Amino acid sequence: MGVSMSYLPLTFLLPLLGTFILALSRGHMSERGSVWVGVSSVGLAALVTAFITIQFMSGDQSAQTLTLWTWISVGNFTPTIGLALDGLSITMLGIITGVGFLIHLFAAWYMRGEEGITRFFAYMNLFVFSMVLLVLGDNLMLLFLGWEGVGICSYLLIGYYYRDSANGAAAFKAFLITRIGDVFLAIGLFLIFAELGTLNIAAILEQAPAHWATGDSLVRWAALMFLGGALGKSAQLPLHTWLADAMAGPTPVSALIHAATMVTAGVYLIARMHGIFDLAPDVLHLVGVIGAATLLMAGFAALAQTDIKRILAYSTMSQIGYMFLALGVGAYDSAIFHLMTHAFFKALLFLSAGAVIVSCHHEQDMRKLGGLWRRLPLAYMGFIVGGAALSALPLVTAGFYSKDDILWQSLAADQKGLLLAGLVGALLTSLYTVRLIIGTFHGEMKSDHARNAEPGRGLQHGLPLILLAVLSTFIGAMIHPPLSGVLPASPGESTEAGHTALELIAAGTAIAGIALAAWLFLRKREALARLVSGGPGASLWTLWNQAWGFDLLFDRLLVRPFRILVFILRRDIIDALFGLVASITKGLNAGLTRTQTGRVRTYATSMVLGATVVLIFLAFGQ
């Protein structure tokens, strides 16, 4: 165990300490104090991470483990509270604490003066704690702890503005749908343990190839279950519907949880369990297909949104679709690379959106914004740099290098269909990005909120935007995650045929998309507006605006039947059946009471009748 390993627990203990302090202050802490505790705990964790990273990179970069204690020990069921540090987890750790710190810092500006800021930072710190455990856990039980922990923090933060029932509903939906994914993941855990007798990730990856032949039905089930978990967390088809509604939370939450970290947990999970997926090639292929389908579906949906955060949400879905596509062609490190650059530029976009929203008095509808570029230069810069990276503008942006890599890998793996989806998706990305920027920052100001926009000031506002902007350019792409040895080789490593041609095509697509979009949204605005105001254009707009109607489908298919079931059963039918026994007894009682008339004549008659019946029985019964 190196020196660095003994410091590793600090990366999650510091945020946990922050949560404790904030929670136990019982609301008596000043806003300043809360901000200090909340931001500095993550900042210190980021420092520790930097220190560990330096040590790790200067060493031989081999995986190291640290077992704190045995969590449960019954027979061979011995999950530990144990940490593992390798290239993959250190990459994730850097993103979580580094980007996380910048977002916390920005949140100090964004949330100033809000009621319950202590609660906000307590949840945020708890989130960082859970997320760090998720990526550091050396066994699936601990990973699951982090996995559920980030889920509940996400729930709490989406519903942060609790007075509005709509936020509560969005939070509820997010938790429930991801929980459906969690059930799959849990079943995957049960299956793995029943088969391999261990939950330690390293041991699983080591034993799986010996235990299962490639394509064995059980390993395919296991991979499918993990995929189910990943779909829920990472908002991929068909468990994606929660992410757009999750934008109800404060914008720094969207940046941290619903763009940079938690939603990419599914990608991490699949990359981490690559040994299982490699044994189930058809499930791995399914991962790619789902990714491709999601990136197209979300790309179209993003085109027809008017809320700037919803556009970014669908864009996140779509970009994670790219990561799934990369996983699906076996290019695990390309997926993680895109995960990293996406964390930079999407966090930048969300924070810039947050700057716009606060400056414009919580107006986030594009139809009421516009023309802001003069008033909010820093946010505009953020959108330009982030948007360029998102639409993969060649050479100068980080997004270009990572997305290009994914497209190249799918060509190298000879997945032409997936490649085509990726290229179409790239075009869509450019379209909706340019539409977003033009709609928000150009043209005329469409409301008083926009006209009275007050630009953000101060270090807390400026520093995160500038640093993330720098990371979103090619500088960010120069960070190469130390993944060799952790993840298997990508298909693109063995061949170079067609690489240059593809790069040119990808670059051309991005530029063509931007040019097309600029032409459409600057020059042909009226024509577009006419197109969507009636006829098939309007139907298509509605369809995309409603993201292909999945919400409606699930509502009819699941939510309503469940409500009806609850309504029918609410008085406990089974209990009512037992109530019948009581009713019958009461009825008999009432009936027999009536025979007690108190009249001698009736009694005498019944006695005579009774005696006669008995005598008849005696006489004929012989």
Place this chain on the structure above:
Amino acid sequence: MILLWLVLVPFIGGLLCWQADRWGEKAPRWIALITMMLVLIMTLVLWLQGDYQLPAMNAGADSIRWAMEWKVPWIPRFGIDVHLALDGLSLVLIALTGFLGMLAVLCSWKEIDDRIGFFHLNLLFILGGVVGVFLAIDLFLFFFFWEMMLVPMYFLIALWGHSGSEGKTRIRAAIKFFIYTQASGLLMLVAILALVFAHHANTGEYSFSYADLLQTPLSENMAMVLMLGFFIAFAVKLPVVPLHGWLPDAHAQAPTAGSVDLAGILLKTAAYGMLRFALPLFPEASQTFAPIAMTLGLVGVFYGAVLACGQRDIKRLIAYTSISHMGFVLIGIYSGSELALQGVVVLMVAHAFSAAGLFIMSGQLFERLNTRDLQEMGGLWGRMGSLPGFSLCFVAASLGMPGTANFVGEFMVLFGTFPTAPVVVIIGACGMVFAAIYSLILMQRVYFGPSLNDQKFEGLDGREFTMLLGIFALVVLFGLYPQPLLDTTSAVMGEVQGLFQGSLPAGSVPMSSLAGGGQ
């Protein structure tokens, strides 16, 4: 001798409380609190001193090894003794009784202001009866304590209860509780007597002793019928759907202390009874019955969860969640895997804490709002000090959030059951989604959403805060380090599992041993 004291202390304390009424209203409360603390301390001392990791007994009848035993003849003619014995399982459950007893006293501190002495007499008599149930290993004595718990509980509901929603009276709830449990207790008595007569027919001696009856040879049908007699008695108490009808009414109408005891320990006597008697006395019959029992468990998981979603009364909602959780306990008990059985222990302890926390929470809400109707709540977050925060913690525990003991218990049950009954586990795991629904409904309706008015309410006082913090600390402690608990009960659960698996027909090797070979 200390075992006898464990039983007697609550009874003596109860009588003292009753008499202490004349010294002011604080006196009975303090006496009751100290009494339960004494029980808790005695168990902790026993735990520290004793060795509960005894080697598991083999199936032979004479080789039962209790950690501690105490026995005097009671009715020698019929072989009835006052026979108390302690092992890891009973120790854990008695400690739980002591702790929850303290909580019950503490949470009635302000709620009960009428006939205080008599209230605490009833409360302590219930707890004494429960301790007796956990210690008695003479079947007659067990039955005696089993019935003993009911009467004071009846009074607790009938005299200090609330009237229910929908115009149901507390008397009605109390009577329903009494009839359900009494009728099922009768079935158990018949089964006990039949077992004793069967033993008499074999050996010519009357004995109610657990050890003697353990190996009574029975015909297959006879074993099944007697097993069902025990099972139904315990199933009513657990409760197993469809025999659960008394629970929501009793919970809704009982005072907070009653609900805490009911959910925290009275339900656990049923699980204890299954583990101690139904399974070991009739292993073959239990083995045959296991698929049905697990199915009933599944039905309970979902039926309880769906009904919880439809309740307006917050205490009824929590009551139905108990039914759902006990479904997992039932599945674990009949899974025949040591991992799952150990999970059952953790789950019982965890559920006792989380349900107690939730019931105390609803009691505190009631003290402030004077209603239990969810539709009259809403938007209470930020207006009640730290009560909402604690509620969130207990709701998280009840939905099985990792880091809480509930998660450890539930997952151990599911992990343990998966090799033998994967379908049950897969369906049961979907219960996680339902647990999320009812838990979040609770949070959403009570604390979130628009508020009906701007009235501020009193925050938690020191007593309430300490109580809730203490429970939650234990939930997290056992969630992250359940090992002391597991070590204490591992020998007992190993025995139960051994008996259960030992009755498997030859040749059918359980999958768990195959999976173990994979390592």
